[in-house]
Amino acid sequence: MFKKALLALPVAMAVGAAAQAGEWQDPNDVLQQFLQENPDSAYLHQSEMNIMMMPDNPALWLVDEGEELFYAKRGPNNVSLEGCDFGKGPGELDGAYVELPRYFEDTGKVMDFEMRLVHCMKELQGFTSDDAAVGQRHGNGSDIMKLTTFIAHQSSGMAWNPPLDHPQEQAMRDAGEKLFYRRGGAMDFNCASCHGDVGKQIRASVLPHVGTGPEWSKAVSWPAHRAGHDNVRSQNHRIRGCVWQMRHAGIKADTPVNTALISYWNDQARGEPAILPDLKR
Amino acid sequence: MLGNKTGGAGLVVLASTVLIAGCDGWMGETSGEVDITAMNADELAEYLVLETDSYRFEQEAQEGGSARERMKQDGIQAACSLEGDPDADTAGEVIAMARESYEEPPGGPRLGNWRRGAELARSGYGYRIGHRNDDHGSREPGGNCYACHQMDPAEELYGTLGPSLAGYGATRGNDSSVVNYVHQVVSNPHQYFPCTKMPRFGHNNFLTEEQIAHIMAYLLDPESPVNQ
DSSP states (O other), X not given: OHHHHHHHHHHHHHHHHHHHHOOOOOHHHHHHHHHHHOTTOTTTTSOHHHHHHGGGOTTHHHHHHHHHHHHSOBTTTTBOGGGOBSSSSXXXXXXXXXXXXXXXXXXXXXXXXXXXXXXXXXXTTOOOTTSHHHHOOSSTTOHHHHHHHHHHHTTTTSBBOOOOXXXXXXXXXXXXXXXXXXXXXXXXXXXXXXXXXXXXXXXXXXXXXXXXXXXXXXXXXXXXXXXXTTEEEOHHHHHHHHHHHTTOOOBOTTOHHHHHHHHHHHHHTBTSBOOSSEEEO | OOSOSSOOGGGOOOOGGGOOSOOTTTXXXXXXXXXXXXXXXXXXXXXHHHHSOOBOTTSBOTTSSBHHHHHSOOHHHHHTOOSSSOOHHHHHHHHHHXXXXXXXXXXXXXXXXXXXXXXXXXXXXXXXXXXXXXXXXXXXXXXXXXXXXXXXXXXXXXXXXSOOOTTHHHHHOOOHHHHHHHHHHHHOGGGTSTTOSSOOTTXXXXXXXXXXXXXXXXXXXXXXXXXX
16 A cells, blocks of 8 residues: 555656646647637737737747847857756756746745846856846847747746745745735735736726636736737836836836746746747737 | 825834845845745735835835835735735724825815816826836826726726726716715725725825816716716
């Protein structure tokens, strides 16, 4: 009995892991699957135009540019980013993006994707904050968004699965949940003011609900080409835009409030496949 | 909090035990000077917001004070930092705080010009900081009512986070009890709707009393398109 249980355990774990991690899928296939399985989601179905454009998502252009940047020897140290460990080992990108944020031994803290990428560009390649390579965070022309789109694309279709094994990972995720509901600023808003109910609209825009897995997976599936901005945007850019609209204080890049919020975001999408890159309104 | 009319500093909830100063590079890469696992989730959230240099706290807020003041919670914000609706005790406390902090405008609530109210109800300008800060010197801030409410039935672009207000005055009239009630709801809505999503437009000094009077006219004036 005891022996049988011991033997069964690794099998169960392996099956569970495979089902959770999933195979790489084209981002449009993931979207189509969400649309078919959730015919009543006003959020998922709100833009016919964007659904039609998805196979020709302009964000896909950044994938190739990001791949070149990733393998190029760059920076004062003239090395590629192949030595960068996003949590699955140096240069291992398959499934890395959907398993962030996570705790990193080498820094002793939980890092979100952008924080980790910037860390590697500084530590391995020798860039400083004054270099445009890491200083410029937003827009299709930025190295950060090209690299982000390439690296995230390697996890498309895989299930969000940020680890919570380390006590710091759990602590940041739990603090992120508190931050999501923490009201403040000139309009008394929290994130749930807009994302706490299903199918609500701000003006014409249907909002994603934090408690509805497929909606939330699409909502946190950045990088995404944002049609209204005509640029590919990141999770961090979405946070910055939300706190700006909420009339909170302006948020800075590479800071732990971002990390905690993203820890909660990605945990709320757990088990749902990611659309990487996505296309949004 | 911003320039609250009644302060409420005594109600500010802070996890003061963890707000230890001197956090350069918060548990940074050189040393783990702060053990985040020693805090509970509420303490860590407060610590992250106020002590980790995550925000541009030095910026000025349009309503006065610094960005940091915006991110400190007052009593109602702290009590309403909830998932879902407040329980009965919390709701009672929030209503009491809202009643205590409500202020009538000098001379009592009144109706202004509904045409001005229509502009203010549509404008989402104002109070944004961090980047591309809103400049109130070049453009007046608005109430952005349409982001959440239907008002003029002929206006197609409206949000649904709040209830429809189409025909609001037509069904209620605009005697003094209605005017007083609507002012209380716009200025400090937690008196009737504890932990509502709606901002405290008067209490937070987000809108002036004159602007609130215009928006109330847009809601209640029989001539207003809202009531056609």
